[in-house]
Amino acid sequence: MEVNPNKHIAHSAHADAHGHAHGHHDHDHDHDDNFWSKYIFTTDHKMIAKQFLNTAIFMAFLAMFMSLIFRMQLAWPDAKIPFLQDMIGKWGKDGKLDPGFYLALVTIHGTIMVFFVLTGGLSGTFSNLLIPLQVGARDMASGFLNALSFWFFALSSVVMLVSLGVESGPASGGWTVYPPLSALPQAIPGSGLGMTLWLVSMVFFIASSLLGGINYISTILNLRTKGMSMTRLPLTIWAFFITAILGVLSFPVLLAAALLLVFDRSFGTSFYLSDIFIDGAPLDHAGGSPILYQHLFWFLGHPEVYIVLLPALGLTSEVISVNARKPIFGYKAMIGSMLVIAFLSFIVWGHHMFVTGMNPFLGSVFVFTTLLVAIPSAVKVFNYITTLWRGNIQFTPQMLFGIGLVSTFITGGLTGIILGDSALDINVHDTYFVVAHFHIVMGSSAIFGMFAGVYHWFPRMYGRMMNKPLGYIHFWLTLIGLYGTFFPMHFLGLAGLPRRYYAFTSYEAFDTLININHIVTVFAIIGGLAQFIFLFNFYYSIKYGKKSVQNPWKSNTLEWTAPVEHLHGNWPGAIPEVHRWPYDYGKPGAPDDFIPQTVPFSETPESNTPHDH
Amino acid sequence: MNILLILAVVFGTLVLVRLANVAAIASKLSGENEEAEQESANRWNSIGMLTFLIVGLITMFYLINAYAPLMLPVSASEHGVAIDELMNINWIVLFITFLITQILLFFFAFKYKFNKNRRSFYFHDNNKLEAIWTVIPTIVLASLIVTGLQEWNDITNKSDKMEGLKIQIYAKQFDFTARYAGDDKNLARTNFRLINDVNPLGVDSLDKYAADDIISKELVMPKGAEIELVINSRDVIHSVYLPHFRVQMNAVPGMTTRFSFKPTMTTAEMQKETKNPKFEYVMLCNKVCGVAHYNMKMPVRVVEMAEYQEWLKAQPLVFPVAGESTAGASTATAEASATMTSGTN
Numbered sequence A: 001m002e003v004n005p006n007k008h009i010a011h012s013a014h015a016d017a018h019g020h021a022h023g024h025h026d027h028d029h030d031h032d033d034n035f036w037s038k039y040i041f042t043t044d045h046k047m048i049a050k051q052f053l054n055t056a057i058f059m060a061f062l063a064m065f066m067s068l069i070f071r072m073q074l075a076w077p078d079a080k081i082p083f084l085q086d087m088i089g090k091w092g093k094d095g096k097l098d099p100g101f102y103l104a105l106v107t108i109h110g111t112i113m114v115f116f117v118l119t120g121g122l123s124g125t126f127s128n129l130l131i132p133l134q135v136g137a138r139d140m141a142s143g144f145l146n147a148l149s150f151w152f153f154a155l156s157s158v159v160m161l162v163s164l165g166v167e168s169g170p171a172s173g174g175w176t177v178y179p180p181l182s183a184l185p186q187a188i189p190g191s192g193l194g195m196t197l198w199l200v201s202m203v204f205f206i207a208s209s210l211l212g213g214i215n216y217i218s219t220i221l222n223l224r225t226k227g228m229s230m231t232r233l234p235l236t237i238w239a240f241f242i243t244a245i246l247g248v249l250s251f252p253v254l255l256a257a258a259l260l261l262v263f264d265r266s267f268g269t270s271f272y273l274s275d276i277f278i279d280g281a282p283l284d285h286a287g288g289s290p291i292l293y294q295h296l297f298w299f300l301g302h303p304e305v306y307i308v309l310l311p312a313l314g315l316t317s318e319v320i321s322v323n324a325r326k327p328i329f330g331y332k333a334m335i336g337s338m339l340v341i342a343f344l345s346f347i348v349w350g351h352h353m354f355v356t357g358m359n360p361f362l363g364s365v366f367v368f369t370t371l372l373v374a375i376p377s378a379v380k381v382f383n384y385i386t387t388l389w390r391g392n393i394q395f396t397p398q399m400l401f402g403i404g405l406v407s408t409f410i411t412g413g414l415t416g417i418i419l420g421d422s423a424l425d426i427n428v429h430d431t432y433f434v435v436a437h438f439h440i441v442m443g444s445s446a447i448f449g450m451f452a453g454v455y456h457w458f459p460r461m462y463g464r465m466m467n468k469p470l471g472y473i474h475f476w477l478t479l480i481g482l483y484g485t486f487f488p489m490h491f492l493g494l495a496g497l498p499r500r501y502y503a504f505t506s507y508e509a510f511d512t513l514i515n516i517n518h519i520v521t522v523f524a525i526i527g528g529l530a531q532f533i534f535l536f537n538f539y540y541s542i543k544y545g546k547k548s549v550q551n552p553w554k555s556n557t558l559e560w561t562a563p564v565e566h567l568h569g570n571w572p573g574a575i576p577e578v579h580r581w582p583y584d585y586g587k588p589g590a591p592d593d594f595i596p597q598t599v600p601f602s603e604t605p606e607s608n609t610p611h612d613h
Numbered sequence B: 001m002n003i004l005l006i007l008a009v010v011f012g013t014l015v016l017v018r019l020a021n022v023a024a025i026a027s028k029l030s031g032e033n034e035e036a037e038q039e040s041a042n043r044w045n046s047i048g049m050l051t052f053l054i055v056g057l058i059t060m061f062y063l064i065n066a067y068a069p070l071m072l073p074v075s076a077s078e079h080g081v082a083i084d085e086l087m088n089i090n091w092i093v094l095f096i097t098f099l100i101t102q103i104l105l106f107f108f109a110f111k112y113k114f115n116k117n118r119r120s121f122y123f124h125d126n127n128k129l130e131a132i133w134t135v136i137p138t139i140v141l142a143s144l145i146v147t148g149l150q151e152w153n154d155i156t157n158k159s160d161k162m163e164g165l166k167i168q169i170y171a172k173q174f175d176f177t178a179r180y181a182g183d184d185k186n187l188a189r190t191n192f193r194l195i196n197d198v199n200p201l202g203v204d205s206l207d208k209y210a211a212d213d214i215i216s217k218e219l220v221m222p223k224g225a226e227i228e229l230v231i232n233s234r235d236v237i238h239s240v241y242l243p244h245f246r247v248q249m250n251a252v253p254g255m256t257t258r259f260s261f262k263p264t265m266t267t268a269e270m271q272k273e274t275k276n277p278k279f280e281y282v283m284l285c286n287k288v289c290g291v292a293h294y295n296m297k298m299p300v301r302v303v304e305m306a307e308y309q310e311w312l313k314a315q316p317l318v319f320p321v322a323g324e325s326t327a328g329a330s331t332a333t334a335e336a337s338a339t340m341t342s343g344t345n
């Protein structure tokens, strides 16, 4: 391979997939030293990843804080919450949470968690960080679009935050913002300016997500280094790839839904509105259907839960394999099941609408497709478990979170079978059973995957190690906190407790359930406090963590062949060439228990097998 | 519940103390002996895995047992009993799967902790295993799908062909109103443009079925009769939720939805069943519909047929006889009839 140390590499990093003539990255760094171009208007994928991560951490704490406020309200509806008025002003007069603001908190909590933390934050951080580094590219296909993607994300976050401060309150119709409630300010104050800002924010968010997604897809397809065939890609990359495709196909539909809602709200159209009498007068809107919105929303909404989940599963596949010192079991089956899940995720959206009065036969079709998703999901779970079997497990914090993900994925996935069965859904739809289900399968699993990713790739991002003992404490408290919070919610739902209720005090039948609500809130507080351990560890380690070696986890993938110091273009010399799949851990005959992807078969005669990849 | 909290606190402290030990060892050997540090972490965390599994399962069984009396009582409707049975079958299947997978997961994590003198088993593909765990879930799911869909068809087909007792549930922010069909067994059509203070449902007084329609702020149903709820909303989406009857259906403006079922237990019988003399059925709104969503409800009573008929006679008509208040509505009807929608026949 020819190396030309003088060739300048442009910032947009035209990585050369065919591996010849790569220049040494030796140009002067003058313009990099400027604070603005280095930290703010950077086009370097590693810096953009960090921007996404830090924004997401901020948003996550905000959303968590909201959930703790409304959890306290639910557990102690008659008590006064100390300092509430100081924190949220007129909405918490004398420590009593305003019922309208309760709905606003629930809505913004859900929106932030789903979109800003687990879509923008999770994909934004790890797709950006890992795609170029793991496929062997100098940067993303378009560094500029990538930076733009972050700036739309930041803008959308700011608009969402601003909406919290408006006089009539932020959007309050639930994170799904179903019209007519979300279309009519007469119906709820949050549907005034707050809802407008919510929609504006989502439009920016969708733009960000599309710019990011297109970039991820083209980088993976076009900029793989020599030897990196699709079947040698780490499962992380496969997961980001499929996630990006899901996003590109489904977010535009959400945009359409949102735009039609804007028209109905502001320009007098009637896409979603018909036969409405409100505030003492009939409205002129005629002929629309609120159900149309639900179809459009869930056409994104269901793929969205896999946009949240797949990256977490991808990160976990990598983390579990590395730390079990064992190849991931069923590499091709893992890819296949992700593809099947992705495909099915487009034809199951109706399971959110069984009791909207939809045609029962259509409902049956959605039952069928929905329950099919359980098959590839089960395959993934069994593959993870088999990967642990006879492994040689290093219990790093990321490994613990990886195992935690598999556990919550099982628990939450199983209750999905109840909800996907239309006959059974009748009585648990929109109850706390649903809240329990999606927090475990989507919320907890994706958060665990994200933590696994942060602990594992922190050295790659910041050149230092996070503190392990703190990581262990963080994991155990989080695991206990999450199960303690969300497991008992199943019982609330089975007892018939509706979600999005400010209080249950006017229902005698529910009085006996208050004990469960106490337990839930106590564990939520434990879990919430545990996150401060993480926060401390994260920022402390950026500054004072132990310096990382180049390959701290003895991994095979390409990101660990780049120097610890960040360079534009990632590798100082030529881009490494790839000769094998990424999962040669514990291969019999090899001197070490791992063989990096860059090691050719010719150098490992002692461990080669007849049908080597 | 107190036992539980204590259990959790004890377990939590145990883990913390153990980990504090780890941290202490770590700081002592900091940098010098990373391997020993990791070895001790491996030991404690793998024990943590096993402990979590055992304590978790015990807690779960305890909760299921402790909360059983708080769950919904036996279903007060015919199809509800079938739903509950189906639910139980599902729970058995899911529970077995849950136990197998979680036990394997945490047990393997416990068992195969790192040992530097050992290599993991280089095992990355096995078509037979993959086939087994694709085919078995497929069979299990197929049977769950089939039984589920049969039940779904039974419940929803009734709505199509049944000639039941029609009761309209009319939702608005933030209450429900019930309308009974009266002697002619048919509900008159409604139109949102006819709504006014004396005609809150916008019933069309020109409809030939209108004269005997009856309204009520309480839903009273005769035991054993086929009931067909005809559901409408006049502002935002609400949801008619009758948890004790396993009934739920959204109320959507601009559209009529229906749910048919047969109540099988009177309120009095349910009071005996639950050993709670104050027990009352309730209808809740189960789709977020505004600030007072959490207080949107309607009392529900099931009584014997004779008592029902007594009760019905005592309820006010939509258009009280003598026609005092219908005059204005009639003219409005003529104007609006062109844009007539939401027929509720």
Ligand code: HEM
Pocket (backbone or CB within 6 Å): A064, A067, A068, A071, A106, A107, A109, A110, A111, A113, A114, A118, A173, A174, A175, A176, A435, A438, A439, A442, A443, A444, A447, A485, A499, A500, A501, A502, A524, A527, A528
């Ligand atoms: C600190 C941890 C968390 C707690 C204690 C918590 C608690 C809750 C509760 C109690 C509700 C339902 C309130 C109601 O319906 O009245 C809720 C809603 C929701 N949460 Fe969380 N949550 C947490 C983390 C998360 C995470 C990680 C996600 C990411 C998926 C998430 C997503 C949502 C969504 C989508 C909703 C529905 C919002 C709506 O009804 O419109 N939450 N949360």
Ligand SMILES: [Cu+2]
Pocket (backbone or CB within 6 Å): A301, A302, A305, A348, A349, A351, A352
């Ligand atoms: Cu879905």
Ligand SMILES: [Cu+2]
Pocket (backbone or CB within 6 Å): B172, B173, B174, B237, B238, B239, B285, B286, B287, B288, B289, B293, B296
């Ligand atoms: Cu309502």
